[in-house]
Amino acid sequence: MSEARTTPAPSAASTCGKVPAGGIVELSESRAKIDAIDREIVRLFEERMRVSHDVACYKRATGKPVLDPVREAQKIAAATSLADDDFKQFIPPLFGLIMEMSRTYQHHSIDGPTSLSDFVAHISKGATLPESPKVACQGVAGAYSHIASKTLFSQAKIEFVSTWPEVCDLVEQEEVEFGVLPLENSTAGTVDRVYDLLSTRGLYIVKAVTLRIDHNLLAKPGCLLKDVREVFSHEQALRQCDEFISSLSSEVHATVCKNTALAAQAVAASERFDVAAISSKECAEIYGLDVLRESVQDERNNFTRFVCVSNRPFVSSDADRSSFLLVLPHEPGSLYRVLSRIAALGVNMVKLESRPIPGREFEFMFYVDVESVPGDAAFDQLAMQIPPLCDRCCYLGSYAEISR
Ligand SMILES: O=C(O)C(=O)C[C@]1(C(=O)O)C=C[C@@H](O)C=C1
Incomplete structure (x- = not known):
């Protein structure tokens, strides 16, 4: 019994939470001790890193890999x-x-700067985008991509194509200077296919715009709300207006179109007076339709972020955000290591989203946006430190974000 009750001799650590035997120590006194200890830590850390450099030289000479798990x-x-x-x-x-820092240092001494840090060092910065460039976008006049293009460039010469890959083709072939693509929507989420296109086609985001998407019910002049029996629109827009459509007569049915502008075009071209389109107000003007009802989307705050892409990186003087697509090793701590570097450099992360890697069970890639651009000391460090932590590190550009 008495043995069971015996309190073990306190270790140095177990005094935590209790007042030290000698009473409360002055803060300045503890801080002076911490300062002295930290000086030692830094000295030892530097010493360790110098030895790590010797190991790097040995490994380079013998062809051994840096990582020894x-x-x-x-x-x-x-x-x-x-x-x-x-x-x-x-x-x-x-x-x-x-040890991870030790490896980064070794990689740096063996491989020199990462290809990314070398690459970003050569990006021209401070340039301004042209005011009246040729721009490709998907859809027809009045489509939201068209509105985004006009918001990005007030005097753009727009080339309309039917698909997102065609937008990329024109940019790659330098038929146009820029392409405009939707990257994410506040209700439907990120458009993975656009991320895939950017990373596989080697395109860079050079500017971005967030548009409030206001859907409207448009019909031919003379058509009344009670007459509407069929509503045309893009499937996403129909989904975003589901409650509104249900609130119309039970006889109304929805018909999917390739995009919202084509829906307006179809209503304008129709002989019928019982059809309507869910589309932008711009389309009402373009196709001579009346706005039967404004803002018919169920979610009031419906935003889509569009990106302007180019086949070369272009960092304008107002750029403040950079995007990456990262594939990390499938092992504990791989995401933590990347995040801890971003945090340690004092960089604000404004997007982090995971998405399964197609064909690889429960393995994920990450979309990461940071508020830092080439030329910032922190960004240049990121460009050096992040790639060695990744299986794939795809830089998607640095740009300014505007909103309307
Ligand atoms: O011992 C080695 O091989 C080293 O390269 C040193 C070290 C370390 O910093 O301790 C660094 C990287 C290796 O993965 C293992 C250990």
Whole structure:
């Protein structure tokens, strides 16, 4: 009994939470101690990194890979066993980070700057986009991509094509200077196919615009709301207006069109007076239709973000955001390592989204946007530090974001 009640001798760590035997220590005194310890940590860290550089030279000469997972596991186990019980839990992440920095340093000394940091160093910065470029967009006059193109460039010469890959073809073949594509919608989410196109075609985002998408019910002059029996629109727009369509007569049925502008065009061309389109107000003007009802989408705040893409990176003087597509090793901590670098550099991350990698079960790629651009010291560090942590690091451009 008495043995069971015996309190074990306190370890240095177990005083945590209790007032030290000598009473509360002055903050300035503790901080002075911490400062002295930190000086030692920095000195030892530098010493360790210099030895790591020697290892890099050895590995370069012998062709050995930088990463040695067995050695790392042994190191973490050995270091953890040295620590007091209260601190053991902190050792694996601490040494994981130390060795990861050691690897980054080794890669840097063996491979030189990453191809990304080399690449971004050569991007021309501070340029302004032309005011009246040739721009490709999907759809017909009045489509939301068209409105986005006109918002991005007030005097754009627009070339309409039927599909997003065709937009990319024209940009790649330099038939146009820019293409405009929808990248994400506040209700429907990210458009993965557009991300795929950007990364596989080697296109770069050079500007972005977020548009409020206001759907309207348009019909031929003289047609009344009570007469409407068929509503034409793009399937996403129909879905976004589901409640409104249900609120019309039960006889009304929805017909899917390739896009909202074509729906307006079809209503204008029809002989019938019982058809209507869900489309933009711009289309009412273009196709001579009346607005029977404004803002018919179920969700008041419906936004779509469009990107303007080019076949070369172009960082304008007002650019403040950069986008990446990252494929990370399928192992614990791989995302954490990337995020910790971004955080350590004081960079604000404004988008992080995962998406399954097609054909690879439960493996994900990540869309990452940061508020940092080439030329910022932090961005140049990111360009150096992030690629070695990834299976694939695809830089999608740096740009200014405008909203209307
Ligand atoms: O021991 C090595 O091989 C090293 O390169 C050093 C080190 C480390 O920093 O401790 C770095 C990378 C390896 O993955 C393992 C360990």
